Amino acid sequence: MSAPAEVAAPDIHEYMASLTAAAHAAARAMARSGTAERNTALEAIARALDSRREALAEANERDLEAGRANGIDAATLDRLTLTDDRIDAMIAGLRQVAALPDPVGAIDHLQPRPSGIRVGKMRVPLGVIGIIFESRPNVTADAAALCLKAGNACILRGGSEAHHSNRAIGDCVATGLAEAGLPGEAAQVVATTDRAAVGELLAAEGKVDLIIPRGGRSLIERVARDSRIPVLKHLDGICHVYIDGAADAERARAIAVNAKTHRLGVCNAMETLLIDRAVADALLPKIAVAIAGHGIELRGCPTSQAIVPEMVPATEADWDTEYLGPVLAVRVVDGIESALEHIAAHGSHHTDAIVTEDWSRAQRFLREVDSASVMVNASTRFADGFEYGLGAEIGISTDKLHARGPVGLEGLTTQKYVVLGEGQIRT
CATH class of the missing domain: 3.40.605.10 (Aldehyde Dehydrogenase; Chain A, domain 1)
Incomplete structure (x- = not known):
């Protein structure tokens, strides 16, 4: 034809x-x-x-x-x-x-x-x-x-x-x-x-x-x-990685680097790095060097800049921007409560991750972050139909009804009730 x-x-x-x-x-x-x-x-x-x-x-x-x-x-x-x-x-x-x-x-x-x-x-x-x-x-x-x-x-x-x-x-x-x-x-x-x-x-x-x-x-x-x-x-992929005060240092570095640098122009790449003030002095310089080594411009809050002076000052617009390119926003936060507040205010409900060895904090992050994919100790780059075992995807949905997250074959179907009887009548 x-x-x-x-x-x-x-x-x-x-x-x-x-x-x-x-x-x-x-x-x-x-x-x-x-x-x-x-x-x-x-x-x-x-x-x-x-x-x-x-x-x-x-x-x-x-x-x-x-x-x-x-x-x-x-x-x-x-x-x-x-x-x-x-x-x-x-x-x-x-x-x-x-x-x-x-x-x-x-x-x-x-x-x-x-x-x-x-x-x-x-x-x-x-x-x-x-x-x-x-x-x-x-x-x-x-x-x-x-x-x-x-x-x-x-x-x-x-x-x-x-x-x-x-x-x-x-x-x-x-x-x-x-x-x-x-x-x-x-x-x-x-x-x-x-x-x-x-x-x-x-x-x-x-x-x-x-x-x-x-x-x-x-x-x-x-x-x-x-x-x-x-x-x-989905409109935006403003994805966050939060490095908790109880994070394993090497695991945090590897996840943050991968989430931002594996591919830049994709919706599941990290756009904002949040790091607990308790570990920022020790971890942020190492993470910043590794990410900047990939040609990424870092835009930081005042506390981040004090720790890594090479950072460009972040503006309020940076927290609400999907760069899809070589720019990363960085913010030092006062623990998980502050991280959750930032994600609630600036996230796009796409994909967010926590790096922590504290399971109670991980559970709280899983419960309270209102995103299509929420991760513990894994790169946001895994938000993908193939990686989730769907085989293929037609896109990612941040809506709450019908399908949410990577949409594969099941997401292109719906369900109806079926009733199997043997002659029953309602009395």
């Missing part, structure tokens, strides 16, 4: 209405499908990607040429580029998702009741998932794989800078669905760069069940503000 022709602006409303209606119908077919059919589709998509490398490269070059002509920066061009290695990674990702256990149909907590009925919860697909993303064309394959494996239909609206690449990958997805006997409308790439299509998707109540934005803060804020459909998202 080939991609639909580019849709003209006057037809956007009609086009999106047709697309969402088709996805809604396809979702019923996906809900009926079996694990073997869905896995067959994923393997067929992988083969299509492998056999169409030349077509993918040609489509990607069209996007790169347009990007260079429009002055897109080097980092964005790199994210946009489909190399052979990145195509290999998409193929491997599809096969990894196919190998994951199928959550659909599982019944949990089936319990007998005094009436004789048995009551449990069955895991079922959400229905239609709209995914709005930027830059990286590999998201087209990754998101489709996760949605399809969980028995959903999906509508994929990538950024205009990757339009041709996304549609070429979408062709491969359509081919795989056809080979498996599943409806092509189960995974559709929006065939227009007109931004009005996003507004139409966000207003498609009754046809779309969940929206997932993947991209920068401005995109996610716009989606959260305008959507009439539930949104699964």
Whole structure:
């Protein structure tokens, strides 16, 4: 199946209405499908990607040429580029998702009741998932794989800078669905760069069940503000590591260095280091030297600066900033109470960690920090679907309803009550 022709602006409303209606119908077919059919589709998509490398490269070059002509920066061009290695990674990702256990149909907590009925919860697909993303064309394959494996239909609206690449990958997805006997409308790439299509998707109540934005803060804020459909998202990753007065010194140094320097531009990297005044004189200079050695600028509170004079003075804005780059805010605090107050005031509910050998303080941190992931004696970099054993993730949610933290296959399903009886009637 080939991609639909580019849709003209006057037809956007009609086009999106047709697309969402088709996805809604396809979702019923996906809900009926079996694990073997869905896995067959994923393997067929992988083969299509492998056999169409030349077509993918040609489509990607069209996007790169347009990007260079429009002055897109080097980092964005790199994210946009489909190399052979990145195509290999998409193929491997599809096969990894196919190998994951199928959550659909599982019944949990089936319990007998005094009436004789048995009551449990069955895991079922959400229905239609709209995914709005930027830059990286590999998201087209990754998101489709996760949605399809969980028995959903999906509508994929990538950024205009990757339009041709996304549609070429979408062709491969359509081919795989056809080979498996599943409806092509189960995974559709929006065939227009007109931004009005996003507004139409966000207003498609009754046809779309969940929206997932993947991209920068401005995109996610716009989606959260305008959507009439539930949104699964996180805005910021202002992640903290608190080094407690009872921390092991070497463990604290290793965790802090890894949490900040392992990768800079990721949402689970540490952005603020909090350290107990009781150990700051002894530990902070060693940690500061190790982190600064990676080219990281340290911005400290007055007490931190007094201990490490090379630090730049921190401003109030630094405590509320996700740098995604070579900057770290550092604050000396008066014990765990002060650390908890700082995280409550400045955190983004993403990932926070404590380093301590005092289990009672660790338990208090676990109970009181209101974040999607809370860690004891581990780097914040572990906040990841693969590291959590989910196999893959479609994103991280800091919301409290439905899914929280890394969202894998289970997060793309919901549960319904099922009742098994033998003729019981209520009296």
